[in-house]
Amino acid sequence: MLHVQQTADACVKCNICNTVCPVSAVTDLFPGPKYEGPQGQRFRAGLDGGSSPDRSLDWCSGCGLCTQACPEGVMVAEINSVARAELVRSRGGLRLRDRLVSRPELVGALGRPVAPLVNAALASPLARRLLERALGVHRQAAMPRFAARSFRAWARRHAPPAGATRTVAYFHGCATQEYEPHVGRALVRVLERNGVAVTHPPQGCCGLPLISNGDYPAAGRSAARLVARLSPAAGEPGVIVANSTSCGMTLKAKYRELLGMEDGRTAAVSRAVHDICEYLAELDVEGALDRSFHPLPARALYHPQCQLMAHGVGMPALDLLALVPELEVELSTVGCCGMAGTYGTKVEKYQVAMDVGAGLWRQARDLRPDFIVCDSETCRWHIAKATGLPVYHPVQVLDRAYRFRPPGRP
Amino acid sequence: MRADVVVVGAGPAGLATAVALAEAGREVRVIARGNGFTHWAPGAVDVLARAGGRPVDHPSDGLPLLPARHPYRLVGEPLLRRALDRFQLLTAAAGLTYEGSLDANRRQVTALGTLRPTCLLPAPAARPLDGRVAVVGLDGFRDFAPELCARGLRAAGHDASARSVAPPPWGHARHFHAVDVARAVDDPGWRARLADRLGPATRGAGVAVVPAVLGLAGGHQAWADLERRVGVPLVEAALAPPSVPGMRLYQVWLARLRQLGGRLQLGFPVTGVEVADGRVTTVVSEGASRPVATRCAEVVLATGGVAGRGIRAGRDGTLVEEVAGLHVEGFGDRMGFFAEGFLDDHPLGAAGVAVDDQLRPLDAGGAPAPGGLRAVGGLLAAHDPTAEGSREGVALATAARVAELLAPDPSPTKG
Numbered sequence A: 001m002l003h004v005q006q007t008a009d010a011c012v013k014c015n016i017c018n019t020v021c022p023v024s025a026v027t028d029l030f031p032g033p034k035y036e037g038p039q040g041q042r043f044r045a046g047l048d049g050g051s052s053p054d055r056s057l058d059w060c061s062g063c064g065l066c067t068q069a070c071p072e073g074v075m076v077a078e079i080n081s082v083a084r085a086e087l088v089r090s091r092g093g094l095r096l097r098d099r100l101v102s103r104p105e106l107v108g109a110l111g112r113p114v115a116p117l118v119n120a121a122l123a124s125p126l127a128r129r130l131l132e133r134a135l136g137v138h139r140q141a142a143m144p145r146f147a148a149r150s151f152r153a154w155a156r157r158h159a160p161p162a163g164a165t166r167t168v169a170y171f172h173g174c175a176t177q178e179y180e181p182h183v184g185r186a187l188v189r190v191l192e193r194n195g196v197a198v199t200h201p202p203q204g205c206c207g208l209p210l211i212s213n214g215d216y217p218a219a220g221r222s223a224a225r226l227v228a229r230l231s232p233a234a235g236e237p238g239v240i241v242a243n244s245t246s247c248g249m250t251l252k253a254k255y256r257e258l259l260g261m262e263d264g265r266t267a268a269v270s271r272a273v274h275d276i277c278e279y280l281a282e283l284d285v286e287g288a289l290d291r292s293f294h295p296l297p298a299r300a301l302y303h304p305q306c307q308l309m310a311h312g313v314g315m316p317a318l319d320l321l322a323l324v325p326e327l328e329v330e331l332s333t334v335g336c337c338g339m340a341g342t343y344g345t346k347v348e349k350y351q352v353a354m355d356v357g358a359g360l361w362r363q364a365r366d367l368r369p370d371f372i373v374c375d376s377e378t379c380r381w382h383i384a385k386a387t388g389l390p391v392y393h394p395v396q397v398l399d400r401a402y403r404f405r406p407p408g409r410p
Numbered sequence B: 001m002r003a004d005v006v007v008v009g010a011g012p013a014g015l016a017t018a019v020a021l022a023e024a025g026r027e028v029r030v031i032a033r034g035n036g037f038t039h040w041a042p043g044a045v046d047v048l049a050r051a052g053g054r055p056v057d058h059p060s061d062g063l064p065l066l067p068a069r070h071p072y073r074l075v076g077e078p079l080l081r082r083a084l085d086r087f088q089l090l091t092a093a094a095g096l097t098y099e100g101s102l103d104a105n106r107r108q109v110t111a112l113g114t115l116r117p118t119c120l121l122p123a124p125a126a127r128p129l130d131g132r133v134a135v136v137g138l139d140g141f142r143d144f145a146p147e148l149c150a151r152g153l154r155a156a157g158h159d160a161s162a163r164s165v166a167p168p169p170w171g172h173a174r175h176f177h178a179v180d181v182a183r184a185v186d187d188p189g190w191r192a193r194l195a196d197r198l199g200p201a202t203r204g205a206g207v208a209v210v211p212a213v214l215g216l217a218g219g220h221q222a223w224a225d226l227e228r229r230v231g232v233p234l235v236e237a238a239l240a241p242p243s244v245p246g247m248r249l250y251q252v253w254l255a256r257l258r259q260l261g262g263r264l265q266l267g268f269p270v271t272g273v274e275v276a277d278g279r280v281t282t283v284v285s286e287g288a289s290r291p292v293a294t295r296c297a298e299v300v301l302a303t304g305g306v307a308g309r310g311i312r313a314g315r316d317g318t319l320v321e322e323v324a325g326l327h328v329e330g331f332g333d334r335m336g337f338f339a340e341g342f343l344d345d346h347p348l349g350a351a352g353v354a355v356d357d358q359l360r361p362l363d364a365g366g367a368p369a370p371g372g373l374r375a376v377g378g379l380l381a382a383h384d385p386t387a388e389g390s391r392e393g394v395a396l397a398t399a400a401r402v403a404e405l406l407a408p409d410p411s412p413t414k415g
Helices: A004-010 A016-020 A033-041 A055-059 A065-069 A076-090 A096-101 A104-122 A125-135 A151-157 A173-178 A181-193 A208-213 A216-235 A245-257 A264-272 A276-285 A316-321 A350-356 A358-367 A377-387 A394-403 B012-023 B059-065 B071-075 B077-093 B146-155 B178-186 B188-201 B221-230 B244-259 B391-406
Strands: A166-171 A196-199 A240-242 A273-275 A298-303 A327-331 A371-374 B005-008 B028-032 B106-109 B115-118 B133-138 B160-165 B207-211 B234-237 B263-266 B270-276 B279-285 B292-295 B298-301 B311-313 B319-321 B373-375
Touching (some): A004 A033, A016 A033, A016 A065, A033 A076, A076 A208, A096 A208, A166 A181, A181 A196, A181 A394, A208 A216, A216 A240, A240 A245, A240 A276, A245 A264, A245 A273, A264 A273, A276 A394, A358 A377, A371 A377, B012 B028, B012 B244, B012 B298, B012 B391, B071 B077, B071 B391, B106 B234, B133 B146, B160 B188, B188 B207, B188 B221, B221 B234, B244 B263, B279 B298, B373 B391
Parallel strands (some): A166 A196, A166 A240, A240 A273, A298 A371, B133 B160, B133 B207, B207 B234
Antiparallel strands (some): B106 B115, B270 B279, B279 B292
């Protein structure tokens, strides 16, 4: 396989990547993926990135739409990511804000014992202004709330039903653990409904926020630790499902492409990882998915997250939602909502993130859906904040359609 | 994953096929390595500009000059006509007006001031170059040099002169490309301010040639509005990629496909097909960490020729069809790939997969490939889309043929 940087040689300068870039479409601060990626690469020495001639690459949100659109196989977004890591290294590392936002596990460990306090503070405009001033986290940026009880605390006491015919390991990631245990519970219920037992291997942060922010050495440490912990599950049961699409994508491809982890153990974990909707859609292809959903008379807007498309499996959630009677699903026409993990939380980038998502906010206003569906957690928070609508993970919708009959129906 | 029909490739042939099949009631998934010729080509519909080594003014007259196995000969002129009609209806319904017919080629102005022959022209490129021609560029826009365009037009006998206007104030302090301008033109306020500047720059001219950047999101509406405001016919000149007129077309196809429930999956090339009992059952594409299998009833290859990467040319002179390893009609010798001059017609451009009249690929001995497999567009043998100027015509005609073949008797969708 070609090294990420070598793919720059395949660029034919056609500009297709520039036409899909959601960031350069809304701000002049980012000149576009072609210039930063394959063009800029010619001025960087060495395969490890080399010093970058242009610091504007920090405005790349890493959505990856450029890589998907390129007809020549240039890994445009990945070239930018490697170059950013070199930029960060040459600056002597991340600034304090970026060191914090890129460590969800640390934030979780610090915040969990004082969760009510943190939740109250994040809900206070004054505290948010102070946070913005002190750290550079935008006062309006969507922030999750700590859940009363973590996912693993629930999972430890959860008694799985008998009669499972297969087993998967669940990589829930940081967001489900601390902020959205209800998504994890829905995922477990949907799997168990289909005769799939769920194990909960020890895990931790995948390192994606560190990769996105440009701290590859720290990301590599997170990655190595996670691979060691998930490695047994890659052997038995052999399937690891993940509901965080970006973390799943990181495990599948970015350890190899960006962090250079080409060992067999990493490869085995990468191959074992399935996005939860990908796994459920595969069950359905086998005829093994329980299709007995109750009607869900509602209109939904589905936004396929940019990095979901980097799995290369299409939009499995759309296939699954189509099985729910009376659920009307409209497809988002926007390639990226703008959030890009931690990008949209930063004071200097928040407005870019809002402008990138503007088409989606408009579509939501015009369509007036009952709710929005999106596979990725940080996108859900951003979209909910911007539209004022509830935003669910697809498994939450499936879980509901399995469990609840609409009122007044037989 | 599962689909009824998988179309491989998202260029004009793939998208036209996907839309035609979706309109015929099939459930379609397009899987492609990335965007394709829609974004590269100038957004016109080339049907036939050269045949038998000579320029063709009337495509319908040129058809009999083509070899017997040429895609047009395989599908027949009546279907080609219907395909063009349907294309004009489809695009018109989405706000893109295409002018022309199979009976006469028209001329598309390029950024070089050359006049390329094509069959159907988007309305913004279709105004006649009558009287004095003002060629108007935008200061700082690197993809359109009005002096160069005007010089070319003068060489072609037109009374053309170059002007340039500064773009109205906007958010681009450094460089910008065609799509940046097109998005700005979509904004009515910015468009009105641009019209204020184009007015004086086109005074006294019978027609104005401008770069093809007059709006992206709203079909031809921004161009029509600007023309009305400026008061002089506006002609969009084709630019180097990215092609705004081509992207308008791409958007129309994509929107129609999605409206009919079809899907588009970009970024991961199809690497193979699986066959059981002489029939294709599954398309295998690259995934983030392992191959992705999509079960399907039918597969249509719309991957293009060598330039579209549907065919890989090896250093040893071998030519291999990328997806199913189909036999490619080639030249046996790498030295036979190319002609002398860079802009000559290179034999490699005509390399392709031979098919029967049902567009089923044939092996070296003339036996058909596994059932359920068909090929369309630039991948086909016995034609050279570039040298003939036939790219979109072959795409539309073969797409229509596939839709005709697969529509009447849909196979069960369950894999």
